[in-house]
Amino acid sequence: MSKKKKVLMLASVASMIDQFNMPNIQMMQKMGYEVHVACNFLEGNTCDANRIRKFQQLLTNMDVKQHQWDCPRNIGSLKKCLTAFWQLWRLTRQHHFEWMHCHSPVGGALSRIVSHFRKISVIYTAHGFHFYQGAPFKNWLLYYSAERLLAYWTDVLITVNKEDYTLAKNHLKAGNICRIPGVGIDVQRFQNCAKDKAAKDRNVIRKRYNIPQDAIVLLSVGELSKRKNHQEVLKALAQMKRQDLYYLICGQGAMEKRLIQKAKKYNILKYVRFCGFQEDVETICRSADIFVFPSLQEGFPAALMEAMAAGLPCIVSDIRGNRELIADQMRFQPGRTKEMQRILDEVIRNPQLLMHLGDRNQEQIKKYDVQKVNCKMKKIYDSIRVSASYGRTKA
Numbered sequence: 523m524s525k526k527k528k529v530l531m532l533a534s535v536a537s538m539i540d541q542f543n544m545p546n547i548q549m550m551q552k553m554g555y556e557v558h559v560a561c562n563f564l565e566g567n568t569c570d571a572n573r574i575r576k577f578q579q580l581l582t583n584m585d586v587k588q589h590q591w592d593c594p595r596n597i598g599s600l601k602k603c604l605t606a607f608w609q610l611w612r613l614t615r616q617h618h619f620e621w622m623h624c625h626s627p628v629g630g631a632l633s634r635i636v637s638h639f640r641k642i643s644v645i646y647t648a649h650g651f652h653f654y655q656g657a658p659f660k661n662w663l664l665y666y667s668a669e670r671l672l673a674y675w676t677d678v679l680i681t682v683n684k685e686d687y688t689l690a691k692n693h694l695k696a697g698n699i700c701r702i703p704g705v706g707i708d709v710q711r712f713q714n715c716a717k718d719k720a721a722k723d724r725n726v727i728r729k730r731y732n733i734p735q736d737a738i739v740l741l742s743v744g745e746l747s748k749r750k751n752h753q754e755v756l757k758a759l760a761q762m763k764r765q766d767l768y769y770l771i772c773g774q775g776a777m778e779k780r781l782i783q784k785a786k787k788y789n790i791l792k793y794v795r796f797c798g799f800q801e802d803v804e805t806i807c808r809s810a811d812i813f814v815f816p817s818l819q820e821g822f823p824a825a826l827m828e829a830m831a832a833g834l835p836c837i838v839s840d841i842r843g844n845r846e847l848i849a850d851q852m853r854f855q856p857g858r859t860k861e862m863q864r865i866l867d868e869v870i871r872n873p874q875l876l877m878h879l880g881d882r883n884q885e886q887i888k889k890y891d892v893q894k895v896n897c898k899m900k901k902i903y904d905s906i907r908v909s910a911s912y913g914r915t916k917a
Contacts, residue, residue: 525556526554526555526556527554527555527556527620528555528556528557528558528617528618528619528620529550529555529556529557529558529619529620529621529622529623530557530558530559530560530613530614530617530619530621530622530623531543531546531547531550531557531558531559531560531622531623531624532559532560532561532591532593532610532622532623532624532625532629532630532633533561533593533624533625533626533629534561534562534566534593534594534595534625534626534627534628534629535561535562535565535566535567535568535593535595535626536561536562536563536567536574536577536578537567537568537569537573537574538561538625538626538629538649539559539561539577539625540569540573540574540577541568541569541705541824542625542649542705542824543623543625543705544580545706545892545895545896545899546623546899546903547559547584547586548584549896549899549900549903550903551584551586553903553907555620556587557584557586557587558586558587558588558589558617558619559581559586559587559588559589560589560590560591560610560613561589561591561593561629562590562591562592562593562594563578563588563590564590564592565592566594566595568745568773568774568775568799569774569799569801570774570798570799573799573801589613591606591609591610591613591629592605592606592609593606593626593628593629593632594606594628595626595628596628597627597628597631597664603628603632606628606629606632607632607635607636610632610633610636611636611640614636614637614640614642615640619642620642620643620907620910620911621642621643621644621645621677621906621907621910622637622642622643622644622645623644623645623646623647624644624645624646624647625646625647625649626649627652627665630646630647630648630672631668631672633646634646634672634675634676635672635675637675638675643677643906643909643910644675644676644677644678645676645677645678645679645680645902645906646672646676646678646679646680646696647680647682648669648679648680648681648682648686648690648821649682649705649821649822650682650683650686650819650820650821650822650842650843651665651666651669651681651686651689651690651821652664652665652819653665653666653669653689654685654686654689654819654842655685655842657819669694670693670694670695673690673694673695673696674695674696676696676697677696677697677698677906677909678696678697678698678699678700678902678905678906679694679696679697679698679699679700680700680701680702680902681699681700681701681702682701682702682703682704682705682821682822682843683701683704683821683822683842683843683846684701684846685842686701686821686842687699687701697909698905700898700902702895702898702899702902703822703846703889703890703894703895704821704822704823704824704827704890704895705822705824705892705895706890706891706892706893706894706895706896707824707827707828707831707887707890707891707892708831708891708892709831709887709888709890709891709892710891711804711831712804712807712828712831712832712833713831713832713833713884720808723805723808723809724808724809726805726809727805727806727808727809728809731768731770731795731797733768733795734766736766737766737767737768738764738766738767738768738811738812738870739768739769739770739809739810739811739812740755740759740767740768740769740770740810740811740812740813740814740866741769741770741772741806741807741809741810741812741813741814741829741834742755742769742770742771742772742773742813742814742815742816743772743773743800743803743806743813743825743828743829744772744773744815744817744825745773745774745775746771746773746774746775746776746777746778746781746796747775747776747777748777748818749817749818749819750773750775750816750817750818751816751817751818751839751856752771752777752781752816753777753780753781753784754816754856754857754859754862755769755814755816755862756769756781756784756785756788756790756794757784757788757859758859758862758863758866759788759790759793759794760788760789760790761859761860761863762863762866762867765793767793767870768793768794768795769790769793769794769795769814770795770797770806770809770810771794771795771796771797772797772798772799772800772803772806773797773798773799774798774799778796781796782796803825803828804828804832807828807829807832807834808832810834811834811835811876812834812835812836812837812866812869812870812876813826813829813830813834813835813836813837814836814837814838814862814866815829815836815837815838815839815844816838816839816854816856816862817838817839817841817844817856818839818841818856819841819842820841820842820843820844821842821843822843822846823843823844823847826838826843826844826847826848827847827887827890829883830847830883830884830886830887831883831884831887832884833880833881833883833884834880834883835852835869835875835876835879835880835883836848836852836879836883837852837853837854837862837865837866837869838852838853838854839853839854839855839856840853840854840855840856841856847886847887848883851865852865852879
């Protein structure tokens with residue numbers, strides 16, 4: 523009996539694979555492959571250590587081979603990048619991979635360099651280019667220049683939003699350029715919830731975080747980083763001066779202390795709850811009234827799609843990715859806190875509008891269900907399997 527062919531899934535951090543790529547791994551296994559995963563399980567993850575342990579156990583139970591890859595999240599440390607390069611070079615010498623699927627800017631760059639010299643077919647999913655309309659010039663200078671070169675060494679380039687797809691088709695020379703609508707959302711998981719359970723979850727979460735049952739609760743989900751821009755919501759809350767408005771922030775990150783200091787400075791700390799990383803996001807969503815997503819940069823945000831699936835009205839920054847999901851009247855320009863405040867005031871004063879927006883979001887998100895995304899990914903995987911069996915599509 524012949525041995526299974528091997529494929530490799532890579533990302534800079536384990537949380538990227540855990541949150542966005544488990545359906546892809548399952549798909550690879552159904553195609554008959556022995557699946558290997560290389561990522562950094564130890565540093566840089568957006569989830570906590572307990573979740574990483576669960577994730578590794580899940581991979582073990584699925585018989586997925588795991589490799590610690592000390593890949594950094596940013597390109598700032600040349601030494602770390604070189605270390606990660608040699609780790610991957612040795613791994614691809616030890617195992618013969620038919621093809622690789624890589625993610626994240628640094629992990630994707632190192633993977634494609636190695637795959638080029640090892641003559642391994644490669645898929646790269648760009649979860650939002652770092653160069654985009656309005657991006658700093660240094661992003662274009664560094665990331666666009668790198669992607670122009672690396673595209674020649676990419677058999678399939680997957681983009682997740684319309685802006686990136688158009689840019690890639692016009693300016694990059696990958697073997698094949700595709701677009702899928704994000705990573706897909708398990709819509710059923712969020713929508714199959716009895717009303718009595720939703721009410722129970724609402725009561726439990728509000729009691730847990732000491733929030734009055736009749737309060738209006740805003741929710742944001744995302745890493746506590748400058749890019750996620752939670753500080754702008756804090757500023758808006760301070761300007762609104764409402765005593766019935768509370769703010770839940772789910773996520774962990776380096777900016778937590780700074781955000782706490784901001785809340786203290788604005789004298790609203792008693793209305794803000796830092797909940798840390800949460801696995802049971804749907805329960806948190808059911809406890810909230812409005813989802814606020816103020817990010818400065820996104821590809822195609824899974825957290826926003828989950829909030830839509832849960833039936834929450836969403837107020838978002840007017841950026842790439844968000845524009846494809848939320849109507850313009852619910853978007854504000856980052857940095858224009860008054861715009862966010864005006865939209866919040868409008869929807870809070872109008873309960874019927876809140877209900878209408880939530881219902882519309884639940885209907886809108888159905889076309890981004892994970893099953894539909896999986897069908898598109900299966901076609902991409904089938905194409906790379908064929909091309910890999912005949913040699914690389916790009917030299």
